[in-house]
Amino acid sequence: MQAEARGCYDTRAMLIKELLAQRLTTAFTTAQAQGLLPPGDLPEGVIERPQDTKHGDFASTLPMKAAKTLRSNPMKIAQTLQQLVEKGHEIQKVDVAPPGFINITLSTAWLQQQVEAVRHEGERFGHVTSGAGHKVQVEFVSVNPTGPVHVGHARGAVLGSTLATVMQAAGYNVTREYYVNDAGNQMELFYRSLWARYQQALGKQAEIPENGYRGQYMVELGQRVVQEHGDRFLKMPEAKAIAAIGAVGLDHMITAIKADLEMIGVTFDNWFREKSLFQDSTYATAMKMLEERGYVVRRDGALWFESTKLGEDKDNVLVRSNGLPTYFASDAAYHYNKFMLRGYERVIDIWGADHAGHVSRLKAVVEALGADPSRLTVLLGQMVALKRGGEVVRASKRTGEIVTLRELAEEVGKDAVRFFFLARSPEAQIEFDLELAKQQSQENPVYYLQYAHARIAGILRHAEERHIEYRDGDVAQLKVDEELALIRKLLELPELVESIAKSLEPHRLPHYTMDLAATFHRFYDTCQVIPKEYSPEHDGALTKARLKLVDASRIGLAQCLTLMGMAAPERM
Template sequence: MENIVQKVKDEIKNVVINAIENSIKEGLIAVNDIPEIEIEEPKERQHGDLAINTAMVMAKQAKMPPKKIAEIIVSKMDTSNTFIERIEVAGPGFINFFLKDKFLEETLKLVYERGKDYGRVNIGNGKKVQVEFVSANPTGPMHMGNARGGALGDALASVLQYAGYNVTREFYINDAGNQIEKFGYSLEARYLQLLGIPAEVPEGGYHGEDIIDRAREFLEIYGDKYKDVPSEERRRALIEYGLKKNLEKIKEDLELYGIEYDVWFSEQSLYDSGEVYKVIEELKQKGYTYEKDGALWFKMTLFGAEKDDVLVRSNGFPTYLASDIAYHKNKFITRGFDWVINVWGADHHGHVAPMKGAMQALGIDPDRLDVVLMQLVKLIEGGQVVKMSKRTGRMVTLRDLIDEVGKDAARFFFNMRSADSPIDFDLDLAKEQSNENPVFYVQYAHARICSIIRQLEETGVKIDNIDEVDLSLLKEEEEKELIKKLAYFPEEITIAAKTLAPHRITRYVLDVASLFHSFYNSHRVKGVEEDLMKARFVLILAVKTVIKNALDILKITAPERM
């Protein structure tokens, strides 16, 4: 019984299906097919704990008013040996289910027994999943989009692990192709300038201060050693140094951000192994390419894309599309991932259909590839949009953000909304030490519980055996609402994994914190009658467990003191 809510839903489903089947047998309802039983949590508390609209779905087929159908179904229900206490027909034909208090008691026991594993489910069955995220160009520092992608991708990977998938986190290093050539020309220009030799950064090159920094560091190490060598040799040395240095910095910043990758995959390795050329040849052999204007084109329109695209330029060099197709073939065929998830910026939306089409062309089910597209981030300070770092006078980087608000606030704020929603990141709010700041509010709930537990333990109160605690004493509305919320944690993990929506966990833990604060502001734990005190002790232990588990998924600290 990992997921008590799912257990209850299964009970309701069985009770409803049996009641419909019996109604059909007795000639009370005439339908050929029993519809899928959709179970929902009503928005209004008075409408029960769970509800179904099955009678309304059946009305047309049964040629009866939905309310009448609902009443017949309910009359045939057998709820013995279930968590269902009572059933009501409401409105035009909704069937509302009210659960026994035993449901709440079993929830607390389950949280207590499972501890740090409470919330884990096994919908993944060990299926091999790769989550590729951030994958910033190693030509410069990471920006706000990378910061959001990092928080989102890492939390998604954690949710999938919690849901029973075998997850690999991967960073794809774009260390080949056109942008690396531009990187080399830009570094060369800055290096020559520092030597007093006139040189211009080429059109479309990199003009950032970080390029000057890399060229200056290179000069300090090698002096004028590369002043008179052929340009190609100079650029090669500068690229090798610059990429190594930038990657070290990217890894360092991501570790500060709480992200550890299982695999750092080099684009250049696909050229070195010949995989890019092999995949181009395979697409040629299958008849999915043609030549035009000296270039080789991929017939993407055959697979639902709006237009065809170039695989090999007229100068003989493969495009980024070619290496990306080879990369995805490597994921599915060479390394055998069952499911691949890419977290990309919204500006990559035009790349989704071609990539899925290319998989189809290679005989790989395109549904095994999912792409999460995330919208832009705006930094707000003092009500104004921030574009530059106060410290450096340059664009705000991931490192600037961590220095400014800390890892916890950054990760929490970036995971508060779905990937397809733009984010206004309020720097002032993220630094605020008050209940207005959502991450502070959640962390304070955890610290507050830890403080209560310390006080109880200091007075000798402890739980030796949960079965000896009378949990039926938890009858207050605030207690019941809080326990019911805790019951839904495994369900939230399940939905977040299925919908690739880790922000659900952030919203969920905020709700738990809010319900805890409401409970604690209305009811005492310490100083009440001993049996009730022990029951409430079990309750706050369960809340602490769930908050900690949710924050662990988000890789956010759960402080014991604040």
């Protein structure tokens, strides 16, 4: 394995981080075998990236972690390992720093060679194989189709779509799914509200039901149905009319939601209908299974899921005494479908924090259905408080006072919306000031990233115009700090992709991209790529090498922007 890795420049085969971890592990066991270190287990977390690059490319805190179990001095352990780590051609030096750090610096020659490796990988650079084709579902947004998508939903949309993309890059087999809640009494209310608006559009007297949907969009929807269908629903018996008009309204809502989400680059592989759970035997089978496993009891005329048997605070109603199933029952059946029928090895649900209280009971029901609840992860996006010029804007579908995603996308732009929500960890409760967002879109981090990409494109264009062919450039010319720093920064991308897929923290991607862009800008500032008085004899070697580095940077930056669903412009 090690010999194989040594001769390999392809980062896809093995990350340098993993290679170094192996070397350290081998050094550790060798030291014990030779009696240089006392016996004892290898601690977790062998290798990491130091915060400060002056400490080298990689650092290990292994000596300090092992000191206790080995009953040995951390500095002594560090020094022992320092001697035993196989350097190969990748490692330039291994240092020891108090109180027991091992610092590893990569060799310049190896770093230079990575420029070729990145260019060789091209569009695939940054992709890794840690996901091993495992079947994963990411379910997100899933807004009730009773109204348009609003600003608060944008967060989950961006989080979910980026996570799905990154997991795909990490080698998972990912399905993006939207759960359409087209059953239940909220939908019933929506249908009846639309029925009323439809009648009003035809000049008839009609009342919006209590707690119905009163937004302006419902008025428009009613008018639209009149345009498309005339008064034909009036001729039906009311119950039938409501059902028929409801189906039409639902269709329009889903189409609108789909279009709005596409405005910020969010798409799905599957739109799963709640109703389908009842149309086939999924719901019945799931309920039967819960019953057979002894988790269902009848009490006060309702059917209860005995979550308390699984350590929950209280039981939950599956079927109300009026015979109608609760949302929770649908959810149980839906997850039965995800795990049992479709066989996802792992399911990630992205919800708003207002649903936090439902996580544990859903996990309980998944367990009751016989799936390991650790296969289900629920990510909660904390609430987004919406402001306009410092004033809080209340978002409510029923009162109709909403700022829609569409408005936001039109005002602020897709890339800025994505970046803004993506850069914050899901747990952060954020305030979104529309005025500020618009204003800042002039002086936005988004432009910082895209400018770097456009700048790169400009240089490459320039090289082409001057007919500078750099295929034969020699990367060994790259020796300046700013050049090597840029290579080092690029090499972090595959590690980051692997790490994000594991920790489910896509917010680290925008921060890395900012870093990469800054590192490029610094390189640009100190290292001129194509001199004004360019002469092939005099400048050729360095210019060609730097063009290769610029090209590798383009690949890395474009990959980041692509993973985030943002544009990578050639010009601005």
